[in-house]
Amino acid sequence: MTLDSGAVEALYRSHGHVVTRRARTLLGSDEEAREVLQDVFAELLRAPGAVRAPGSAVAWLYQATTHRCLNQLRNRRTGRRLLDRRVAPTQPSTEEPRGEALAAVRQLLARLPGELATVVVYHHLDGMTQEEISTLIGCSRRQVGYLLERAHASLQSEERTA
Amino acid sequence: MNALLEDVGWRACKSAYRLDRWRLGELDPAESAEVQSHLDGCTRCQEAVAELASAEAAHLASAPPLRLPAGDGRIRGVGSVTQALRRSARWAAPTAALAAAATFLLVLRPGEGIRSKGPPAQLGMYVQHAGEVRRAAWGEPVQPGDAVRFSYSIARPSYLAILSVDGAGLASVYFPDGPLTVRVEAASDAPLPLGTRLDGVLGDEQAVALFCDRPQAVEPLRQAVQAAAPGLPEVPGCQRATFRFTKRAGP
Numbered sequence: 001m002t003l004d005s006g007a008v009e010a011l012y013r014s015h016g017h018v019v020t021r022r023a024r025t026l027l028g029s030d031e032e033a034r035e036v037l038q039d040v041f042a043e044l045l046r047a048p049g050a051v052r053a054p055g056s057a058v059a060w061l062y063q064a065t066t067h068r069c070l071n072q073l074r075n076r077r078t079g080r081r082l083l084d085r086r087v088a089p090t091q092p093s094t095e096e097p098r099g100e101a102l103a104a105v106r107q108l109l110a111r112l113p114g115e116l117a118t119v120v121v122y123h124h125l126d127g128m129t130q131e132e133i134s135t136l137i138g139c140s141r142r143q144v145g146y147l148l149e150r151a152h153a154s155l156q157s158e159e160r161t162a
Numbered sequence: 163m164n165a166l167l168e169d170v171g172w173r174a175c176k177s178a179y180r181l182d183r184w185r186l187g188e189l190d191p192a193e194s195a196e197v198q199s200h201l202d203g204c205t206r207c208q209e210a211v212a213e214l215a216s217a218e219a220a221h222l223a224s225a226p227p228l229r230l231p232a233g234d235g236r237i238r239g240v241g242s243v244t245q246a247l248r249r250s251a252r253w254a255a256p257t258a259a260l261a262a263a264a265t266f267l268l269v270l271r272p273g274e275g276i277r278s279k280g281p282p283a284q285l286g287m288y289v290q291h292a293g294e295v296r297r298a299a300w301g302e303p304v305q306p307g308d309a310v311r312f313s314y315s316i317a318r319p320s321y322l323a324i325l326s327v328d329g330a331g332l333a334s335v336y337f338p339d340g341p342l343t344v345r346v347e348a349a350s351d352a353p354l355p356l357g358t359r360l361d362g363v364l365g366d367e368q369a370v371a372l373f374c375d376r377p378q379a380v381e382p383l384r385q386a387v388q389a390a391a392p393g394l395p396e397v398p399g400c401q402r403a404t405f406r407f408t409k410r411a412g413p
Contacts, residue, residue, distance in 0.1 A: 012228045013300060017221035018182050021214070038229050055188040062179060101169040108166075120167070127172025128179050136179070 003048040012041050015057055019065045026069035040064045059136055070117050073110040108155055116151040123148055174210035181211055185393040194396040215392040283401040284315040285371040286351055305412045311357035315350045320373035322346045323380050325387045327368045333388035335380055343378045366408050374400040
């Protein structure tokens with residue numbers, strides 16, 4: 001299945017909220033969430049075959065959003081965006097009742113290897129079952145359980161050494 | 163860390179992913195029915211769905227235009243929907259609708275409705291305001307007293323019903339005027355014989371067209387649409403298309 005620009009545009013209208021909502025939670029910033037929204041759909045315009053089948057748009061958007069947001073968190077950590085943020089401070093999200101806890105989780109996600117951070121996001125922040133995650137990312141449920149266990153062990157180890 | 167994740171974790175029984183897919187019509191009929199059945203008795207999941215719907219409304223109200231990659235200077239808008247929450251809008255009396263429809267000048271162009279799964283099924287809308295007829299874009303602002311008329315595109319003969327859902331999740335029937343779905347032929351952007359004039363209730367409105375393989379009673383379809391609100395119903399044997407507009411007070 002290939003989406004023409006009109007179809008991508010329609011998807012932006014009908015599904016864009018999925019990207020923005022998750023990006024805001026993961027990044028804690030309305031401004032950065034809007035950037036992610038643009039980036040995700042710009043990628044779809046460049047690679048319109050990325051959504052492989054009808055009914056799979058949400059899956060692709062979840063993966064694309066998660067990938068970008070985790071990269072962004074890692075970029076923050078390594079300081080590559082530090083200068084930009086000093087020049088134009090990031091505006092915090094306007095709706096974040098669990099702000100402090102989420103900020104701590106973001107810092108921890110930034111330190112985890114990508115595949116571990118990804119399953120933590122899906123399992124804990126999105127509430128996905130291991131079966132849902134395994135279908136989404138294309139691995140076995142056992143592998144998902146293994147990744148989650150590794151993630152928790154890694155995070156507990158960090159807590160002990162903090 | 164586990165405690166921290168519990169603090170920020172997803173609280174509904176069904177995952178955000180599943181509820182998003184349900185709301186956006188990606189689940190198969192059996193899965194969709196299972197989610198719907200669960201929602202009927204689960205307050206947490208109902209609250210989660212309300213949050214998702216709120217995020218969607220905010221997106222429609224305030225998302226910036228979609229920027230195209232470098233080399234294409236055009237921008238594409240999210241539409242002109244400005245209401246953060248869907249509010250009720252109702253159809254005026256059929257007699258007024260017929261009178262309004264009779265005055266329409268229709269310019270047929272390719273449909274712009276959102277297509278659901280399967281072969282193309284689209285819903286479009288024309289608006290008559292102050293004597294002028296225009297084709298409505300997704301999220302089109304309209305005013306009380308405007309006459310509107312739907313058009314449809316479908317690849318094969320179908321039995322059609324068009325319903326609308328207000329912000330309170332209440333569904334009403336726009337087309338047909340009788341108790342059963344009405345057969346329509348395969349067509350592209352074909353106007354329906356009925357139009358209607360909008361009343362004074364302001365807010366966002368979502369119209370849902372159901373193109374069914376066989377004749378069906380309209381009332382169960384209306385109930386299915388209402389039960390699925392704010393999502394969209396999965397009706398076995400029916401394709402679905404939607405259209406949204408926003409009714410604002412006039413200047």
